[in-house]
Amino acid sequence: MSNENPYAERDIPTVINAVGEQTRISGTLMRKEVSEAMQRASEKYVHLADLQAYAREFITEVTGAEAGLVTNGAAAGLTLSAAACIAGTDYRIANQLPHTDGIPNKILIPVAHRNQYEVAYRVAGAKLVGVGLNDLRNGLEEVEPWEIESAISEDTVAVTYIDRPHNQLSLATVVEVAHDNDLPVIVDAAAELPPTTKLTRYIDTGADLVAFSGGKAIRGPQTTGILAGRKDLVESATLQSLPSGVAEETWENGPPSKLVKTDNLPGMPRHGIGRPMKVGKEELIGLIRALELYIEEDDEELLDDWNARAERIYDKLAESSQLEVIVMEEEDPAAVSTVQVELDGAGITAATLIQRLINENPRIYVDESRMQENTFTINPKCLSDEEADYVCERIDSYIC
Numbered sequence: 001m002s003n004e005n006p007y008a009e010r011d012i013p014t015v016i017n018a019v020g021e022q023t024r025i026s027g028t029l030m031r032k033e034v035s036e037a038m039q040r041a042s043e044k045y046v047h048l049a050d051l052q053a054y055a056r057e058f059i060t061e062v063t064g065a066e067a068g069l070v071t072n073g074a075a076a077g078l079t080l081s082a083a084a085c086i087a088g089t090d091y092r093i094a095n096q097l098p099h100t101d102g103i104p105n106k107i108l109i110p111v112a113h114r115n116q117y118e119v120a121y122r123v124a125g126a127k128l129v130g131v132g133l134n135d136l137r138n139g140l141e142e143v144e145p146w147e148i149e150s151a152i153s154e155d156t157v158a159v160t161y162i163d164r165p166h167n168q169l170s171l172a173t174v175v176e177v178a179h180d181n182d183l184p185v186i187v188d189a190a191a192e193l194p195p196t197t198k199l200t201r202y203i204d205t206g207a208d209l210v211a212f213s214g215g216k217a218i219r220g221p222q223t224t225g226i227l228a229g230r231k232d233l234v235e236s237a238t239l240q241s242l243p244s245g246v247a248e249e250t251w252e253n254g255p256p257s258k259l260v261k262t263d264n265l266p267g268m269p270r271h272g273i274g275r276p277m278k279v280g281k282e283e284l285i286g287l288i289r290a291l292e293l294y295i296e297e298d299d300e301e302l303l304d305d306w307n308a309r310a311e312r313i314y315d316k317l318a319e320s321s322q323l324e325v326i327v328m329e330e331e332d333p334a335a336v337s338t339v340q341v342e343l344d345g346a347g348i349t350a351a352t353l354i355q356r357l358i359n360e361n362p363r364i365y366v367d368e369s370r371m372q373e374n375t376f377t378i379n380p381k382c383l384s385d386e387e388a389d390y391v392c393e394r395i396d397s398y399i400c
């Protein structure tokens with residue numbers, strides 16, 4: 001076998017990504033420098049705590065947070081956030097997670113922020129409690145500050161927040177209510193980059209823990225994420241993820257002591273809830289290298305590049321008189337333009353076209369979120385110009 005293409009060699013179809021960073025079609029592509037760093041990382045042994053100690057300092061610099069941890073995806077960052085908010089510095093609680101009988105474990109979530117990823121909090125034993133309504137008609141607010149306040153009880157350990165364009169509730173408001181009640185705020189910022197300024201924005205606004213994906217905009221390994229935040233909480237998350245299993249003396253005086261304080265531990269820590277979410281040395285170095293390159297990124301240049309590709313796709317598809325094509329410019333100037341294609345009168349429905357594109361080899365994935373309106377969307381971010389042209393040709397071949 002050659003090293004040319006490990007997928008083709010095994011008859012595994014590859015994907016042309018016209019939808020944007022999505023986990024199931026493998027996130028983003030790492031830069032060459034990242035895979036090279038990972039290759040070199042695989043050639044030496046290293047103590048994972050030494051690597052995490054380096055990463056912690058670097059994440060601190062990049063995010064402005066007090067501490068940081070590399071996690072197995074942003075999702076593990078959310079699980080460890082819940083574990084940290086439930087256990088805090090009480091190792092006896094940490095050691096029994098995810099079992100939380102008789103232990104405060106409720107995380108408040110504005111209902112308009114609810115999404116599939118909340119299972120990540122539940123993995124640690126958290127129970128989610130919705131607040132407010134998902135009824136945004138007639139200028140109704142999704143959640144009023146007093147509603148959050150009145151949902152707080154003895155059992156509440158945190159409030160969680162996600163920054164989406166349709167959410168009206170500001171993070172500053174949530175932080176104010178939560179902090180007035182001595183509760184931390186967890187922000188799921190997995191998919192919020194770019195722009196790079198968001199690496200610091202949530203921490204600046206007062207979030208106590210923020211989780212980013214390493215395998216989306218940062219272009220690190222798909223199995224990495226960053227957890228940034230308050231020192232005591234990140235240390236709790238760290239303690240619950242560090243591999244253990246050595247004599248107490250070696251642990252206390254060895255590399256882990258750079259990451260967590262051992263004074264208030266009742267004894268040698270056992271593996272915690274984070275152990276099944278291990279990050280390996282190759283991924284740790286890959287994430288660090290990717291982040292080094294990401295913070296040098298020129299947000300405007302990148303956006304101009306994507307938007308030029310959206311125009312290119314528009315120009316190609318608009319040539320077909322059967323298609324109603326528009327370029328959607330987002331209200332948010334930092335958001336990428338996408339191309340929306342409506343298929344009424346094109347001789348094929350969006351649902352059929354999307355299915356056909358998926359079943360080609362290579363598979364082509366477009367955004368199907370408007371499929372019910374007989375429309376599909378092309379996102380230019382994860383395409384090269386050549387791939388963009390190829391996608392347009394393939395679409396055109398189905399139009400009659």
Ligand SMILES: *Cc1c(COP(=O)(O)O)cnc(C)c1O
Nearest residue numbers: 023073074075117190191213225
């Ligand atoms: C992608 C995503 C996650 C999970 O991130 P991973 O790095 O894949 O674990 C969590 N929350 C939201 C909103 C996401 O989009």
